Amino acid sequence: MEKMIYEKMQSVFVDIFDDNNIKLTPQMTAKDIDDWDSLNHINLIVSLEKEFSIKFAASEVQQLENVGAMVKLIEKKLNFKNSN
Amino acid sequence: MEILDYPFDSAQLIRKKKSILKELHNYDTQLEKKIAFLGSSSTQEIAEFTKIFAKKNKIKLHSYESLYGRYYEDALFSNEELNKFHPDIAYIHTGWRDANLPDRYNFSNEEINTRAEETINRFEKMWSALKERFNCEIIQNNFEQPPFRPLGNLEFVHHCGVVNYINKLNLLLSERLKNFTWIKINDIHYLSAKIGLDNWHDINTWAQYKYALKYEAIPSLSFQISNIINGVVGKSKKVCVLDLDNTLWGGVIGDDHIDQIKLGPNFPVGEIYSEFQEYVTRLKSRGVLLAIASKNQEENALKGLAHPHSRLKPSDFSVIEAHWEPKSTSLKNIASTLDLNVDSMVFIDDNPAEREIIKQQCPSSTVLNIDSNAEGYLKMLDQSGFFETTHLTNEDLKRSELYAQRKEILREANNWDNYSDYLKSLQMKLLISPINHGNLERVVQLINKTNQFNLRTKRYTETDVMKMLSSSNYQTYTAILQDKFSDHGLISIIILKIEKEIAFIDTFLMSCRVLKRGVEIALMKQVIDFCEGRGVSTIVGEYIPTEKNQMVKNLYEELMFSMFQPHTPDQSIGIGTGVDSKSVHWKLEIGQSQFPSQSQNNKYQHFLEIVFL
Numbered sequence: 001m002e003k004m005i006y007e008k009m010q011s012v013f014v015d016i017f018d019d020n021n022i023k024l025t026p027q028m029t030a031k032d033i034d035d036w037d038s039l040n041h042i043n044l045i046v047s048l049e050k051e052f053s054i055k056f057a058a059s060e061v062q063q064l065e066n067v068g069a070m071v072k073l074i075e076k077k078l079n080f081k082n083s084n
Numbered sequence: 085m086e087i088l089d090y091p092f093d094s095a096q097l098i099r100k101k102k103s104i105l106k107e108l109h110n111y112d113t114q115l116e117k118k119i120a121f122l123g124s125s126s127t128q129e130i131a132e133f134t135k136i137f138a139k140k141n142k143i144k145l146h147s148y149e150s151l152y153g154r155y156y157e158d159a160l161f162s163n164e165e166l167n168k169f170h171p172d173i174a175y176i177h178t179g180w181r182d183a184n185l186p187d188r189y190n191f192s193n194e195e196i197n198t199r200a201e202e203t204i205n206r207f208e209k210m211w212s213a214l215k216e217r218f219n220c221e222i223i224q225n226n227f228e229q230p231p232f233r234p235l236g237n238l239e240f241v242h243h244c245g246v247v248n249y250i251n252k253l254n255l256l257l258s259e260r261l262k263n264f265t266w267i268k269i270n271d272i273h274y275l276s277a278k279i280g281l282d283n284w285h286d287i288n289t290w291a292q293y294k295y296a297l298k299y300e301a302i303p304s305l306s307f308q309i310s311n312i313i314n315g316v317v318g319k320s321k322k323v324c325v326l327d328l329d330n331t332l333w334g335g336v337i338g339d340d341h342i343d344q345i346k347l348g349p350n351f352p353v354g355e356i357y358s359e360f361q362e363y364v365t366r367l368k369s370r371g372v373l374l375a376i377a378s379k380n381q382e383e384n385a386l387k388g389l390a391h392p393h394s395r396l397k398p399s400d401f402s403v404i405e406a407h408w409e410p411k412s413t414s415l416k417n418i419a420s421t422l423d424l425n426v427d428s429m430v431f432i433d434d435n436p437a438e439r440e441i442i443k444q445q446c447p448s449s450t451v452l453n454i455d456s457n458a459e460g461y462l463k464m465l466d467q468s469g470f471f472e473t474t475h476l477t478n479e480d481l482k483r484s485e486l487y488a489q490r491k492e493i494l495r496e497a498n499n500w501d502n503y504s505d506y507l508k509s510l511q512m513k514l515l516i517s518p519i520n521h522g523n524l525e526r527v528v529q530l531i532n533k534t535n536q537f538n539l540r541t542k543r544y545t546e547t548d549v550m551k552m553l554s555s556s557n558y559q560t561y562t563a564i565l566q567d568k569f570s571d572h573g574l575i576s577i578i579i580l581k582i583e584k585e586i587a588f589i590d591t592f593l594m595s596c597r598v599l600k601r602g603v604e605i606a607l608m609k610q611v612i613d614f615c616e617g618r619g620v621s622t623i624v625g626e627y628i629p630t631e632k633n634q635m636v637k638n639l640y641e642e643l644m645f646s647m648f649q650p651h652t653p654d655q656s657i658g659i660g661t662g663v664d665s666k667s668v669h670w671k672l673e674i675g676q677s678q679f680p681s682q683s684q685n686n687k688y689q690h691f692l693e694i695v696f697l
Contacts, residue, residue, distance in 0.1 A: 018102035035102075039128055046299045047099040058288050 026068030123177035125296035133306030311469035318532025348393025371480030412445035423596035517697035602688030645670035
């Protein structure tokens, strides 16, 4: 599951930042990618929601400190979705 | 870039935005405009996508955006940065949150009416201030329905209902705009209904990022704005080129019996084609020219249009190309018959192979992305926004009639051995007047869409032209041509910029459908007479070559001007400013010229009766 999430997430990052060299790691934050500003952040969140067919709540988005936290949140949401 | 064609996938556009921007970067640009986004909510992404769609239409937009919460002050009082930016276009991005919605259900009718009036007055202040300060075009959102209805369905009827109030406000807005004809409305009331209010409103996007609409709805909004901009700068399409078999009816007219042709109420799919024909008729009525490009014998094509349920008749089409030549040839023939460019055409054909040929052979034309199912045609054509216009002029309403008369004239011309006799028989009248409020709309339309007989191809907005009118340095001419067949309307414009003893021809253009009538000679004679009276010694003309204006390459020579090299580019009269070395300069010394007696087409002007308005 985690591997699948990383792979899909990687493809979203590659598109959003138009950079084939991006390799996601759990510790990665906005500081590590040049173009990861507030505007691209919205594009990223919206595109991740679309990719995984999930919705982030406003309170959840505020708490994402790095890529690893994003993956955990997505995994939690997918598990919840699948169990329903 | 097909990813940007309607119906685009908004989620895909958001995700691929960066690579789209990269690809568009090298797209050629035909004109540049400055647009200020004045929003009561965030506009950043709206601006980005508007620029993307505009760039695809070959318009490069530079943008200014109000700081959050400052749009009203920006519009009313401006600021240093906005002053410096000096927008050509201001887009006021507002919506239901700016409507001052009633929040109780015990207001009197009068209180509600006052509330609505005051809301619109507040907007009017912005329009007036922007107009006064920047003389810019203004695009204004109307109001969409809010995401709630406390009173349920009764909202529609009750005078305190928010639904009732929004409808009232929009009606009031449209009434008020009759006095503000320069405001272009951006109908988000329609757009939000079209994509669905559930896909438009999103409390999360508002709460977190202060966007007044759902993030995925932004490309649709920007697409609509970019279509309005096309209308403002005169880049909308003019001709709808249609295939016949399986496009205007179901079946093949050359093979099937007329009873088997699917059109009208006898076949389910016939209803679909009827509705599409009905729609195309509406397009014609609003000034879009219709043409046929069909691989058929002409008699078969006409047989199909004579079908008892065919809403479209042969006379509705300005050109009918029915033969077995490639359709790219048909398209070029249509263009030359109408004296229009292929890039003003939209091509509609159910056959993907034909669409592909046109895409390759006539890349500047627009091919409607339909699949082969008739039910999609109308929606695709309607929602693509090709024909967006900001006004409906009298010319628009009469356009296809004018072209029909023109066809008649051309036919008649072939019956004359002597062209002069023919011109004489036309009993032409040329009505000359300066540019004024009465003809401004048409003038701006011509300035922005004339490509062929256009010496400098400078595009101006209504605002730009108004500025010239208010300066004593400018002298303007317009000409209306009438003959026994038709009133051609306003067909030519000259704008002179006068600096001391030099008159520079800033704009000289003519609609191609009145070529070889002597109009340009008669007008130049007026220009020279005026210059003599004003103490001008030299008239300077410039030819800036484009892909499309080869036909006037030698015009100044024909008008007895002599070529020269400007030694010191004189900024004040615009010679050599921002122009590459390809432009050619011409001058005519007052009192020393052989014009018009020696010019080769001089005799033509004698058949024109000149009337000053």
